[in-house]
Amino acid sequence: MSRLADRAVAAFGTALLPPEHGGPAPAQFVERVGRYVEQLPATQRLAVRAGVLSLAAASYLTTGRSLPRLNPADRARVLGRVAAVGPDMGAAVEGLKAIVLLANGADAYADELLARAQGHDPARPDAALTVTSSTDSPSVVTTDAVIVGSGAGGAMAARTLAQAGVGVVVLEEGRRWTVEEFRTTHPIDRYAGLYRGAGATIALGRPSVVLPMGRAVGGTTVVNSGTCFRPPDAVQRRWRDEFGLDLADPDRLARHLDEVERTLQVAPVPLDIMGRNGNLLLEAATALGWRAAPIPRNAPGCGGCCQCAIGCPRNAKFGVHLNALPQACAAGARIVSRARVERVLHEHGRARGVRARRPDGTAIDVLADTIVVAAGAIETPMLLWRSGLGGHPRLGRNLALHPATMLAGRFDDDVYAWRGVLQSAAVHEFHESDGVLIEATATPPGMGSMVFPGYGAELLGWLDRAPRVATFGAMVADQGVGSVRSVRGQALVRYDIARADIAKLRVAMEAIGRLLFEAGAAEVLTGLPGATAVTSLPELREAVRRSDPASLHLAAFHPTGTAAAGADPQICPVDPSGRLRGVDGVWVADASILPSCAEVNPQVSIMALALAVADNIAGAHR
Ligand SMILES: Cc1cc2nc3c(=O)[nH]c(=O)nc-3n(C[C@H](O)[C@H](O)[C@H](O)COP(=O)(O)OP(=O)(O)OC[C@H]3O[C@@H](n4cnc5c(N)ncnc54)[C@H](O)[C@@H]3O)c2cc1C
Numbered sequence: 001m002s003r004l005a006d007r008a009v010a011a012f013g014t015a016l017l018p019p020e021h022g023g024p025a026p027a028q029f030v031e032r033v034g035r036y037v038e039q040l041p042a043t044q045r046l047a048v049r050a051g052v053l054s055l056a057a058a059s060y061l062t063t064g065r066s067l068p069r070l071n072p073a074d075r076a077r078v079l080g081r082v083a084a085v086g087p088d089m090g091a092a093v094e095g096l097k098a099i100v101l102l103a104n105g106a107d108a109y110a111d112e113l114l115a116r117a118q119g120h121d122p123a124r125p126d127a128a129l130t131v132t133s134s135t136d137s138p139s140v141v142t143t144d145a146v147i148v149g150s151g152a153g154g155a156m157a158a159r160t161l162a163q164a165g166v167g168v169v170v171l172e173e174g175r176r177w178t179v180e181e182f183r184t185t186h187p188i189d190r191y192a193g194l195y196r197g198a199g200a201t202i203a204l205g206r207p208s209v210v211l212p213m214g215r216a217v218g219g220t221t222v223v224n225s226g227t228c229f230r231p232p233d234a235v236q237r238r239w240r241d242e243f244g245l246d247l248a249d250p251d252r253l254a255r256h257l258d259e260v261e262r263t264l265q266v267a268p269v270p271l272d273i274m275g276r277n278g279n280l281l282l283e284a285a286t287a288l289g290w291r292a293a294p295i296p297r298n299a300p301g302c303g304g305c306c307q308c309a310i311g312c313p314r315n316a317k318f319g320v321h322l323n324a325l326p327q328a329c330a331a332g333a334r335i336v337s338r339a340r341v342e343r344v345l346h347e348h349g350r351a352r353g354v355r356a357r358r359p360d361g362t363a364i365d366v367l368a369d370t371i372v373v374a375a376g377a378i379e380t381p382m383l384l385w386r387s388g389l390g391g392h393p394r395l396g397r398n399l400a401l402h403p404a405t406m407l408a409g410r411f412d413d414d415v416y417a418w419r420g421v422l423q424s425a426a427v428h429e430f431h432e433s434d435g436v437l438i439e440a441t442a443t444p445p446g447m448g449s450m451v452f453p454g455y456g457a458e459l460l461g462w463l464d465r466a467p468r469v470a471t472f473g474a475m476v477a478d479q480g481v482g483s484v485r486s487v488r489g490q491a492l493v494r495y496d497i498a499r500a501d502i503a504k505l506r507v508a509m510e511a512i513g514r515l516l517f518e519a520g521a522a523e524v525l526t527g528l529p530g531a532t533a534v535t536s537l538p539e540l541r542e543a544v545r546r547s548d549p550a551s552l553h554l555a556a557f558h559p560t561g562t563a564a565a566g567a568d569p570q571i572c573p574v575d576p577s578g579r580l581r582g583v584d585g586v587w588v589a590d591a592s593i594l595p596s597c598a599e600v601n602p603q604v605s606i607m608a609l610a611l612a613v614a615d616n617i618a619g620a621h622r
């Protein structure tokens with residue numbers, strides 16, 4: 001960053017985490033933040049710079065002095081005053097705070113995190129993959145089928161096709177990561193390297209929603225939490241009956257769901273590695289008489305080091321880079337990494353291949369008559385638009401996010417939420433009735449400090465008490481009101497949450513609060529302005545009731561639906577077999593084809609539907 005921006009970051013640091021009260025020295029803070037911010041895409045980097053410079057200017061304007069020249073209490077007051085100007089300003093200050101606390105916390109806990117990463121031998125070695133970096137790939141490749149994206153959907157499709165004797169090349173924008181890198185790389189570099197846009201992607205709205213997406217060989221399964229739920233029967237029936245998606249008929253999908261669970265080796269979290277965060281959730285649910293259970297996960301050999309979101313250092317989490325992709329390679333598939341597909345090539349209404357770009361901008365053409373697009377719910381419509389195949393009016397629409405909220409509880413004794421499985425236990429009590437699925441979810445050590453309220457001494461106090469904090473999250477089954485658009489070639493995601501879904505979030509927040517108090521929390525952090533910490537259930541209810549939806553802190557990890565598959569050609573860009581309408585030879589097999597929110601963590605649903613689509617593609621090749 002520029003020296004001016006560095007000074008502004010340092011000033012922000014002295015206000016947020018004053019060195020006088022034990023916060024990091026300004027130079028250390030600048031180094032920690034710079035390490036992350038330098039890895040952000042240019043737009044976000046500029047936004048961070050503009051944000052810290054505006055805060056520096058606000059200090060001059062309101063006090064006549066720069067932030068570092070004020071005493072710590074006045075610095076915190078300046079931040080509070082700027083944040084209180086309105087919901088947009090509040091969101092801007094909170095956004096900046098989240099970014100710098102992520103970077104600061106990751107570095108502060110880096111030694112502990114890496115020690116835990118290296119505490120055990122990997123459960124298994126890296127898988128044998130036929131993977132070539134695009135820089136070493138020939139510029140023209142010919143094959144039968146090319147798959148864009150190596151994540152949940154792409155990997156499953158690749159395996160089915162390769163095993164059916166179809167020649168397969170998988171093109172993946174991200175790179176391959178090794179377990180040794182997960183064991184030794186600084187947490188913030190893992191975070192920035194494994195996610196699209198260094199993990200700072202958002203869906204704009206009121207409130208905006210943090211929307212991280214993986215980018216690696218293995219896609220988002222490399223960074224996901226390993227939770228493996230089958231789609232509820234009611235959801236499968238809705239897809240079949242309302243959308244004419246026969247693939248989702250429960251009797252037909254069951255075999256693919258079984259196959260996914262077998263491939264992923266799904267099993268409930270063992271109690272001995274769950275950790276106290278999950279145990280508190282289960283104990284509280286039992287006391288309340290609510291249905292709850294350890295989460296089924298794809299993590300054979302998990303040691304509970306809570307780093308799933310930045311790559312498993314034990315190779316225990318069984319993402320598709322460790323099963324479906326090596327199985328596809330064993331059957332002859334080849335993967336080209338660091339190859340961003342720019343467009344699908346087609347002529348006279350028939351697919352002819354794809355053009356991808358290496359990181360240096362040079363082209364690779366992979367020529368094939370079958371293209372399987374599996375770039376994820378945000379990038380799949382972008383690719384189709386870039387290719388001149390985005391004519392369907394519903395492409396990019398119908399985006400459901402399954403938005404998530406999180407509450408934290410402060411206990412009188414240690415919880416160490418990060419010593420255990422990252423996502424470990426679930427409460428199902430409100431799932432069918434309200435579409436609310438509650439999951440005990442922690443973050444890698446140090447990387448969740450954005451849940452803590454306040455600035456200055458108050459915030460530092462919370463960081464000190466972090467070991468005593470438990471975090472429970474909930475996701476709500478939402479309507480597909482979001483959209484993706486291409487603006488100057490960049491994905492612009494818009495999501496204005498529906499009123500009915502805000503009501504579900506309120507149910508979720510109250511239920512989480514009840515669980516935390518039942519578990520023994522002395523206070524609950526709501527994230528709501530004006531009532532950030534509450535000490536009783538009535539206080540929480542009142543805070544939730546009065547809350548302005550625009551001030552909710554939301555994140556989402558499950559975007560789906562932007563190229564919905566179904567029978568109605570007016571509504572669904574993809575037909576019920578998985579073919580993109582309007583062109584021959586292009587299929588879609590990822591989160592985009594889910595007609596509506598899966599209402600559970602969706603990787604199993606996506607993989608099962610991808611297997612079903614791939615069977616159809618293999619059938620077309622016979
Ligand atoms: C932090 C996090 C935790 C999660 N936890 C869970 C969980 O516990 N359980 C669960 O069920 N779900 C979870 N999910 C969601 C789940 O992982 C995703 O829904 C799923 O992986 C999506 O599958 P996909 O095939 O659509 O896309 P992805 O798995 O995202 O794969 C798409 C791939 O395509 C690549 N790509 C995109 N554009 C291009 C291009 N133009 N050229 C080449 N390659 C391209 C991307 O780099 C990416 O690797 C989580 C998600 C996140 C972010």
Ligand code: SF4
Binds near residue numbers: 299303308309314317
């Ligand atoms: S908690 Fe996650 S990162 Fe740690 S060993 Fe288990 S699966 Fe791997």
